[in-house]
Amino acid sequence: MDTSFTPAQDALRRELAEYMSALMTPQLRSELALPHGTEGGGPLWRAALRQMGRDGWIGLGWPAQWGGRGLGPIEQYIFIEEVTRSGFPFPYLTPESVGPAIAEFAGEEVKRKVLPGILGGELVMAIGYTEPQAGTDLAALRTRAVREGDHYVISGQKVFTSLAHLADYVFLAVRTGDPATHPRHKGISMLLVPTDSPGFSRTPIHTVADGETNTTYYDNVRVPASHLIGAENGGWQVITSQLNRERLTLMNPGTASLLYTQVLEYVQAHRDESGRRLIELPWVQGALGRIYAGMRVLHLACRKQAWAIAQGNPHPAEASAVKVYGYECFLQCYRLMMEVLGPDAVLRRGSAGALLEGLPEQIYRAVPVYGFGGGANEIQRDLIAQFGLGLQRAKR
Amino acid sequence: MDFSLNEIQQDIASLAEQILRGASTPERLKALEADGQRLDRPLWAELVAAGLTAVAIPEARGGAGLGFFETCLVLEQVGRTVAAVPLAGHGVGLMALHHAGADAALDRLLAGHGWLATSARTDAGNKLRAESGRLRGELGAVPFADGSQYLLLPARRDGAWQLFLLDTAQPGVRFEAQLTTALEPRARVQLDGVAAAAIGDGELVEWLRERIIAATCAVQTGVLGEMIAMSTRYVSEREQFGAKIGSFQSVSHRMADTWIDLMNLRLLGQSAAAMLDRQPLATLEVLAAQSWCAEAGHRVSASCQHVHGGMGHDRDYPLWRYAVWSRHNELVHGGASETYAAIGAAIARVPASAAL
Numbered sequence: 001m002d003t004s005f006t007p008a009q010d011a012l013r014r015e016l017a018e019y020m021s022a023l024m025t026p027q028l029r030s031e032l033a034l035p036h037g038t039e040g041g042g043p044l045w046r047a048a049l050r051q052m053g054r055d056g057w058i059g060l061g062w063p064a065q066w067g068g069r070g071l072g073p074i075e076q077y078i079f080i081e082e083v084t085r086s087g088f089p090f091p092y093l094t095p096e097s098v099g100p101a102i103a104e105f106a107g108e109e110v111k112r113k114v115l116p117g118i119l120g121g122e123l124v125m126a127i128g129y130t131e132p133q134a135g136t137d138l139a140a141l142r143t144r145a146v147r148e149g150d151h152y153v154i155s156g157q158k159v160f161t162s163l164a165h166l167a168d169y170v171f172l173a174v175r176t177g178d179p180a181t182h183p184r185h186k187g188i189s190m191l192l193v194p195t196d197s198p199g200f201s202r203t204p205i206h207t208v209a210d211g212e213t214n215t216t217y218y219d220n221v222r223v224p225a226s227h228l229i230g231a232e233n234g235g236w237q238v239i240t241s242q243l244n245r246e247r248l249t250l251m252n253p254g255t256a257s258l259l260y261t262q263v264l265e266y267v268q269a270h271r272d273e274s275g276r277r278l279i280e281l282p283w284v285q286g287a288l289g290r291i292y293a294g295m296r297v298l299h300l301a302c303r304k305q306a307w308a309i310a311q312g313n314p315h316p317a318e319a320s321a322v323k324v325y326g327y328e329c330f331l332q333c334y335r336l337m338m339e340v341l342g343p344d345a346v347l348r349r350g351s352a353g354a355l356l357e358g359l360p361e362q363i364y365r366a367v368p369v370y371g372f373g374g375g376a377n378e379i380q381r382d383l384i385a386q387f388g389l390g391l392q393r394a395k396r
Numbered sequence: 397m398d399f400s401l402n403e404i405q406q407d408i409a410s411l412a413e414q415i416l417r418g419a420s421t422p423e424r425l426k427a428l429e430a431d432g433q434r435l436d437r438p439l440w441a442e443l444v445a446a447g448l449t450a451v452a453i454p455e456a457r458g459g460a461g462l463g464f465f466e467t468c469l470v471l472e473q474v475g476r477t478v479a480a481v482p483l484a485g486h487g488v489g490l491m492a493l494h495h496a497g498a499d500a501a502l503d504r505l506l507a508g509h510g511w512l513a514t515s516a517r518t519d520a521g522n523k524l525r526a527e528s529g530r531l532r533g534e535l536g537a538v539p540f541a542d543g544s545q546y547l548l549l550p551a552r553r554d555g556a557w558q559l560f561l562l563d564t565a566q567p568g569v570r571f572e573a574q575l576t577t578a579l580e581p582r583a584r585v586q587l588d589g590v591a592a593a594a595i596g597d598g599e600l601v602e603w604l605r606e607r608i609i610a611a612t613c614a615v616q617t618g619v620l621g622e623m624i625a626m627s628t629r630y631v632s633e634r635e636q637f638g639a640k641i642g643s644f645q646s647v648s649h650r651m652a653d654t655w656i657d658l659m660n661l662r663l664l665g666q667s668a669a670a671m672l673d674r675q676p677l678a679t680l681e682v683l684a685a686q687s688w689c690a691e692a693g694h695r696v697s698a699s700c701q702h703v704h705g706g707m708g709h710d711r712d713y714p715l716w717r718y719a720v721w722s723r724h725n726e727l728v729h730g731g732a733s734e735t736y737a738a739i740g741a742a743i744a745r746v747p748a749s750a751a752l
Contacts, residue, residue, distance in 0.1 A: 001405075001465055001670040002398045003663075009397075074397060257752045264747055279747070285740025288750075292680065292739050293687040295752050297660045300667055304399045311400075321656045378645070384652035389628045391642045391651065 003300055005078070013078055019057070020086030023048050032089065033349065038362065039211050040089040041166045048088065053121025057083075058095050066103065066115040077252070077306035084254030087359075091124050091163060092252075097245035098125040098171045102192070105230040105238045110192060114169065126167035128158040128193070128216060129239070136376045137396075138173070138239070139185040143218060145174035147232075150225045152176075152191055154199075154218040164202050164214040167195055171242075172218075177233045185236040190229040197221045209366030246374045247319055248305050251326030253298050256333055259363065260291060262356050263337045278340070287336045294329045301325065317388030320380035327370040327377060334364040401469070408466050412448055412473040415439075420479035422714040428480050434579045435543065436480040444509050449483060452491045457499075458506040463673040464491065464607060468614035468665070475618025475725075478578075478717045482511045482540035484611045489514035489548045492604045496595040498561055501546055510545030513538050516605035517550065524551035524560075524587065526594070531560060531587040541583035542571040549585070550601045551592075559600045562592035578717075578724035599676075606682045607672055609729050613665035613689045616725040620661065620696045623718040624654050627700040630707070641703070650699050657692035664688050679742055680750060687735040693726035 005013065031042040040049075052058055061076030062068025076096070083090045099118045103111060117123035134141040143156025154174055164170060170193045177187020193200065199221040202214040230238040267278035267288070278284050301322045308314040338345040341355050349358025371377050382394040401409070419439040428434050443449050451467045453459025460466070467487045474483055486505075489512040493502040505512055515522075521536040531551050541547060544564055550557045562569075568590040571583035596603075628651065631642030641647050664685040671678035697719050701708035708715045730738070743750040 001401065001666055003667040003670065005397060253752070260752050264743070264750070268747060279744045282737060282740075285744055286733065286736045287740070288743050289683075289687070289736030289739030292743060292750055292752070293664075293684040293736065296681070296684045297664050297688065299752060300663045301660065303397060304663065307397050307399050317655065318659065321659050324652070325656050325660065378649070381649040381652035382645070384655050385642075385648035388655045389624070389648075389651055391628065391632060391648050392640065394645060394648060395643060 003303065005074075009074060009078060012075060013082055016057070016079060016082035017085070019055070020082060020088060023051065024086055024088060029087075032087075033357070036210065036212055038089060038209075039163070039166075040091070045089070049091075049121040049124075051121070052083075052090075053119060058121055059119035062095075062099075062103075062119055066111075067119045073309040074303075074306045077248075077302065080249060080252045081254040081257070084252055085258045087255075087258055091166070092249050093127065093163075093246060094118055094123065094125040096249040097242050098127065100245055101171070101190075101238055101242040102229060104241060105190070106192070107226055107228075109226045110229070114192070117168075123168045124163060124166050126161050126164040126170045126195075126214075126216075127242075128161050128164075128170040128172040130158060130160045132157065132159050136372070136379060139188065139236070141173055141175060141188065143172070143174050145176050145189065145191060147176070147225065148222075151222045152225060152228070154191065154193065154221040154223065156218050158216045158218075160205065160213050161202070161216040162211075162213045164195065164216050165204065165212060169194055170200075170216065171229070173235055173239060176235075182233050187233050188235040188239070189232050190235040190238045191223055192227040192229060193218070193221060193223050197223060207366075207369075209362060209369075211366065243375055244314075244316075244319060247323040247380075248302065248309075250370060250374045251298070251302060251322050253295060253302060253326075255363065256295060256298075256330055259334070259337055259356075259360055260295060263291075263340055263360070264288070266356065267340060284340050287340050291333045291336050294333050298322075298326055298329045315387075317384045317386075320383040321388065323374060324377045324380045324384070327367075330367050330370055334360065334367050338364050404462065405466055405469055408448075408451065408460070408462065409469040409473060411446065412470040413476070415442055415446055415448070416473050416477040416479050420477040422717075425478065425480065425714075425717060429579060434480040434581055435482075435540065439479060440481050440511070441509050443481060443483065449486060449511075450490055450506055451487065453494055453502070453506065457494070457502065459490075464488075464610070465666070465669045465673050467491075468611060468669040471611050471614040472618040472621070475615035475620075475721070476622045478619065478622075478721050482513065482544070484608070484615060485514035485539050486511045488604065488607045488611050489546075491607065492548060492559070492600065493561070493595070495603065496559070496600060498593070498595045501561055501563075505545060508545070511540065511543075512546045512548055513541040513544035514548045514604070514608065515539075515550070516601055516608050518557050518601060518605075522550060524549065526551045526553035526558065526560065526592070529591060529593075530589045531562065531592045532589055534584055534586045536584045537574055537576070537582045538585050539580060539582050541585050542573065542581065547585065548595075548604075553594070557598040557601050558594045559596045559604065560592040561595050562587075562590055566590060576724050576728070578720045580724060603676055606668075606677055606679065609682050609686050609689075610665065610668045610672055612725050612729060613661065613685045614669065616689045616693055616722065617658070617662050617665055619718050619721045619725060620654070620658050620692060623696060623700040623715065623722065624651070624658060626715055626718070627651060627654070627703050631703050647703055650703065654696040654699050657688075657696050661685070661688045661692040680739065683735055683739045683742065686729060687732055687739065690726045690732040690735060693722040694732070697722035697726075 028044045031044045059068030145152040145154045176189040199219040202216045347354040385391040450459035455461035515538045523533040568588040570586040574582040668681040668685040
């Protein structure tokens with residue numbers, strides 16, 4: 001039993017931290033501070049993403065065949081932790097969950113077309129699963145694709161297609177099967193849809209946390225049949241594989257660790273009305289204790305997941321447990337951080353006196369998305385009951 | 397990074413499980429409780445004979461030559477069977493004797509079936525004073541003190557804590573019986589000018605305290621693991637409204653949350669134990685583990701009793717023992733609030749040590 005990183009992994013962490021610190025120039029930080037800039041999308045953000053790709057970071061854990069550096073899942077995990085810890089809005093689902101699903105299930109032509117671009121920081125992928133009537137019950141989706149010659153013709157609508165406004169492709173779940181013979185999850189396929197395809201359009205959805213997501217429309221969009229990922233009507237396997245990877249990446253504690261560090265610095269540097277440093281106040285120490293204990297175990301749980309993936313033996317219930325716990329931990333820790341910062345913690349970025357550039361305020365607004373993103377936590381608890389405890393499969 | 401147990405670790409855990417499950421049955425525990433003395437001497441002798449009471453002592457001295465981590469694996473099995481043995485204090489106390497070079501007492505303990513009763517309390521419950529090699533005063537709630545061969549406990553000399561070892565077979569040693577919520581036999585130890593040897597200073601007291609806390613986390617991991625297993629069986633069999641109650645999401649999700657709590661407690665407890673094999677102190681990791689010992693103990697215990705309904709309160713059904721042990725382990729080193737404050741105080745002393 002050894003829960004620490006190797007010296008080489010610790011060196012990688014330091015190297016990445018220094019690299020990201022240099023990459024996050026004041027100009028880039030200003031661009032990210034613009035309205036709707038928090039998720040990236042501006043020219044400096046694009047340039048930084050490409051720079052990371054050129055410098056070989058995005059494909060750290062990928063095989064050399066696709067331009068990767070061939071290190072393992074633990075190093076890839078370290079990469080995401082350090083990138084998110086720097087505050088850079090990295091579109092991590094592209095190389096961490098969609099990319100691997102393409103590598104596993106797509107044909108050679110598509111792999112050659114997109115994988116080098118993903119690892120090079122050139123391409124961003126959006127995920128098109130959710131529909132107005134198909135959220136947690138994803139197998140109820142209705143967006144339809146019909147094979148016509150060597151193309152699929154897609155018609156339908158998706159909602160909450162995050163990053164579609166920045167993306168080059170949508171990783172799209174469609175219904176290809178006849179409901180009579182291939183009902184629900186047996187009739188779903190995955191298609192890679194270029195966002196410059198005729199018939200593709202989107203309208204923005206502005207989120208509570210200053211982010212932007214999209215409704216996306218598919219009006220007889222034609223994509224080559226080679227863009228099928230996995231078998232026709234075999235999309236469910238691709239989706240579950242992608243979601244399993246997404247769950248772990250979503251719960252990476254990098255961003256929370258960044259805020260923890262900033263809050264810890266704040267309470268050392270600031271004093272209350274009687275002149276005592278905030279960190280000396282017993283109630284602040286109690287809150288810091290809760291934050292530390294909560295986040296420390298999330299770090300351990302995520303590291304164990306990365307280790308288990310490296311061993312080729314991830315435990316399905318542990319992956320779901322990290323998802324459920326990670327959300328609960330973020331929700332509680334961000335709340336405690338806001339409490340520790342005091343009443344001015346509610347001031348938004350750009351306000352006079354906003355604390356830590358309004359970042360804790362913005363993230364505390366954003367955090368509920370982790371309770372359902374990547375699969376609602378109710379479903380995760382069903383999976384834990386089934387695969388962790390051995391209870392009978394839940395009725396739906 | 398390696399989160400697996402090696403072959404030796406798996407073997408020692410399964411040996412401990414085999415002996416403890418065979419001996420510490422609900423019937424046996426019920427008989428001990430009826431006697432009013434929750435101390436299983438035959439089982440203790442069996443553990444001594446199997447080499448499970450001196451796991452972390454080198455083979456050359458008569459131990460198993462393993463470490464604290466392996467000691468904790470045995471203690472997890474003690475928790476799974478809520479066995480009535482003084483293993484936690486004895487196992488950790490022996491390590492302190494070895495660490496401090498108190499070889500004569502160590503050899504005597506390893507040669508027989510006696511045990512060492514250990515405390516690291518330095519709160520207001522400890523009023524022991526040392527003057528010219530003799531201890532006076534009292535110390536509350538020492539586990540398995542009455543009947544022990546030696547006591548290992550902190551006392552103040554000239555205002556500073558030191559760790560003292562004393563033979564209980566001498567005049568001036570008195571035990572006032574105490575029972576914890578889990579019916580563990582404890583004693584208020586009263587010393588009236590008793591000869592004792594100082595084997596270390598306040599640093600050794602801290603060394604001991606962190607291992608006692610980590611040992612309790614291991615016991616709690618076993619207690620909660622067994623509670624969850626019992627509850628899973630129960631909700632898989634119990635029917636209401638014509639269905640197994642475990643098929644209701646309100647029940648299965650509550651059970652899923654117990655599984656997450658146990659996963660987290662085991663992760664931090666094992667991480668802390670492994671660190672303590674490599675370094676003298678692992679303060680933040682131990683305290684974080686203790687906070688999970690308290691939080692998980694409280695929540696898992698309440699959930700497991702709840703899904704059992706009245707059965708969780710019936711003393712003819714074994715769950716109640718686990719319910720009281722989870723509370724004992726939750727609170728016996730200071731509960732969650734005090735632990736969080738202690739973590740925060742440690743962070744405030746050296747913020748750089750608390751990087752995440």
